[in-house]
Amino acid sequence: MTVSTPPCLALATDYDETIALEGVVDPKVVRALASLRKDGRPLVLVTGRELDDLRRVFPDLAVFHRIVAENGGLLYDPETGRERPLGPPPTVAFVEALKERGVAPLEVGRVVVATREPYHHAVLEAIRALGMELQIIFNKGGVMVLPPGINKASGLKAAAGEIGVPLDAFVAVGDAENDHALLAACGTSAAVANALPMLKESADIVLSRPAGAGVVELIRRVWGIAGDDRAARLRRRSGRGPKARPAEPDPAVARTLP
Numbered sequence: 001m002t003v004s005t006p007p008c009l010a011l012a013t014d015y016d017e018t019i020a021l022e023g024v025v026d027p028k029v030v031r032a033l034a035s036l037r038k039d040g041r042p043l044v045l046v047t048g049r050e051l052d053d054l055r056r057v058f059p060d061l062a063v064f065h066r067i068v069a070e071n072g073g074l075l076y077d078p079e080t081g082r083e084r085p086l087g088p089p090p091t092v093a094f095v096e097a098l099k100e101r102g103v104a105p106l107e108v109g110r111v112v113v114a115t116r117e118p119y120h121h122a123v124l125e126a127i128r129a130l131g132m133e134l135q136i137i138f139n140k141g142g143v144m145v146l147p148p149g150i151n152k153a154s155g156l157k158a159a160a161g162e163i164g165v166p167l168d169a170f171v172a173v174g175d176a177e178n179d180h181a182l183l184a185a186c187g188t189s190a191a192v193a194n195a196l197p198m199l200k201e202s203a204d205i206v207l208s209r210p211a212g213a214g215v216v217e218l219i220r221r222v223w224g225i226a227g228d229d230r231a232a233r234l235r236r237r238s239g240r241g242p243k244a245r246p247a248e249p250d251p252a253v254a255r256t257l258p
Helices: 027-038 052-058 092-100 120-130 152-163 177-185 197-202 213-225 229-238 251-256
Strands: 010-013 043-046 066-069 074-075 083-085 113-116 135-139 142-146 170-174 189-192
Touching: 010 213, 027 043, 027 213, 043 152, 043 170, 043 213, 052 066, 074 135, 074 152, 074 170, 092 113, 113 120, 120 142, 135 152, 135 177, 152 170, 152 177, 170 177, 170 213, 177 189, 177 213, 189 197, 189 213
Parallel strands: 010 043, 010 170, 043 066, 170 189
Antiparallel strands: 066 074, 074 083, 113 142, 135 142
């Protein structure tokens, strides 16, 4: 029996150390993303950052159709400005318990509570003391606390439902521990060159370049889009298709997404 592979219709990407290097996204990466969107591909940004912090460091949020922030805790539509929490807010008792234990830095989002290592020990102690059911997710030294079942995969599932694209039609790319669930949920997974070894081992595609340059490489390999206007014009004139895993745009998606 032959099992057909869904076409690569959409891109889901992490932010820090994936499209961004040290918090900054190179203009070349933004142009590649914009070219991909212009080609009719839905784009979803999936990040552990809080939305306000993301707005501060990345003014080009509108290149994405949806933003999954807080490691799956919040869904944002850049076109309408609608914010949709995907889990309950942190309790006052839990936040106070962390403050009493000297946890710092301490960031409290709509759903996520975040700090840094080695404060995960204090976080676990507070969870046990209060008898709460919470999960701890690591991200290259970062420590995020979320309700059970909330992660990047669940956040992308909510985004995919809103834009009408199945998860197995996504190509997902990331670099860290908290990207495992995201990559596993999608039809095709990729790891940038600076990704953790364990993430590379589980990825379908391991890119040769780090961070944003690796994402541009991925866009070129999967969709044949170079990310600059001149290259895009040459590609259209020559009629050359994608270099790997060619995918035809979904007409329904093309009609509903700007």
